[in-house]
Amino acid sequence: MLSVEKLSIQSDEVNLLSPISFELNLGKIVGVIGASGSGKSLLASAILGDIPKGFTRGGNVTFCSDNSGDSDGLAASVALAAQSATVLDPLRTVMTQLLRRAKLTTQRKAKSTKTMIQNQNTQLINKQIGRCYPHQLSGGMAKKALLAQASWQQTDYILADEPCCGLDYQSAQALYAHLGYLAKQEGRGVLVISHNLKQLLSVADEILVLQEGQLVDRTTPDKIISGMSHPYTLALWQAIPANWHKERVEYAEVA
Numbered sequence: 001m002l003s004v005e006k007l008s009i010q011s012d013e014v015n016l017l018s019p020i021s022f023e024l025n026l027g028k029i030v031g032v033i034g035a036s037g038s039g040k041s042l043l044a045s046a047i048l049g050d051i052p053k054g055f056t057r058g059g060n061v062t063f064c065s066d067n068s069g070d071s072d073g074l075a076a077s078v079a080l081a082a083q084s085a086t087v088l089d090p091l092r093t094v095m096t097q098l099l100r101r102a103k104l105t106t107q108r109k110a111k112s113t114k115t116m117i118q119n120q121n122t123q124l125i126n127k128q129i130g131r132c133y134p135h136q137l138s139g140g141m142a143k144k145a146l147l148a149q150a151s152w153q154q155t156d157y158i159l160a161d162e163p164c165c166g167l168d169y170q171s172a173q174a175l176y177a178h179l180g181y182l183a184k185q186e187g188r189g190v191l192v193i194s195h196n197l198k199q200l201l202s203v204a205d206e207i208l209v210l211q212e213g214q215l216v217d218r219t220t221p222d223k224i225i226s227g228m229s230h231p232y233t234l235a236l237w238q239a240i241p242a243n244w245h246k247e248r249v250e251y252a253e254v255a
C-alpha cells in the first residue's frame with residue numbers, strides 16, 4: 001500500500017496543497033479530479049518528492065515494497081506517466097529510451113524485462129511509435145509512449161497524469177483499458193489524474209476531488225452516481241452532458 005499522510009506544499013505566502021491523506025492499494029485505481037490549477041499534478045510530483053523551488057513539503061509518503069525506505073526505493077516502486085512529452089529524451093527513439101529506462105528500473109523479478117515488454121508491446125507501442133523520435137509523435141502517440149514508459153518500469157505503483165487528455169474517444173478507451181489491465185491483471189496500484197469524470201467513473205475504485213489545492217471529497221463512483229457526494233463533486237457530476245437537467249442518472253446511462 002502507498003500511504004499518503006497529510007501531504008502538503010506551502011511557502012510563507014501561499015498554500016499550493018493543503019494536507020491531503022489517502023491510500024493507494026495494489027490492484028486498485030484511484031482517480032483524481034479537479035479544475036485546472038487545483039493541484040492534481042502537484043499532488044503526483046509531491047508524492048515523488050519533487051516540489052517547486054521555494055516551497056516546502058509537509059506530511060509523509062510511505063509504501064510497502066521490497067525497496068521501501070530509501071530514495072532509490074521510491075524510484076523503483078513508483079513511476080510517473082507525465083502529462084507532457086517534454087520529459088522524453090529528444091535525442092533517442094521512443095523504443096530505445098523506453099527499453100533503457102525499463103532496464104534501469106525494473107523491479108519485479110517474476111518476469112524478465114524482455115518477456116514483460118513482449119507482452120505489453122502490442123498494447124501500447126507498435127513499431128511505428130517505437131521508431132519515432134519524440135518530436136515525430138502525434139499527441140495520442142506521445143500519450144501511449146508516456147504510459148508505456150511508466151508501465152515498463154514494472155513498479156508497484158503508477159501515477160498517470162492526464163494520460164488521455166486530448167485523445168479521441170476510442171484512443172482514450174484503449175488507454176483506460178490498459179490502466180485497468182495494469183491494476184486488475186498485474187496487481188499494481190494506479191493513480192489516474194483526469195479532467196474527465198465520466199471516464200474516471202468507469203475505471204476508478206475511489207475518486208479524490210481537489211478544489212483549489214484542497215481535498216474536498218474522497219468518494220467512490222457508486223456514491224457519486226447515487227448523489228451522495230460533496231456539493232462540488234455533485235456539480236462536476238451534473239456538468240456531464242448526459243446529466244444536464246437531471247437530478248439522478250443511473251450508471252448505465254453514463255458509462
Ligand SMILES: Nc1ncnc2c1ncn2[C@@H]1O[C@H](COP(=O)(O)OP(=O)(O)OP(=O)(O)O)[C@@H](O)[C@H]1O
Binds near residue numbers: 034035036037040053
Ligand atoms: N513551480 C511552481 N511554482 C509556483 N506555483 C506553482 C508551480 N507549479 C504549479 N504551481 C501552482 O500550483 C497550482 C496547482 O498546479 P497543478 O499543475 O498541480 O494544477 P493541475 O490541477 O494539475 O492543473 P491542470 O489540470 O491544468 O494540469 C496552480 O495554482 C499553479 O499555478
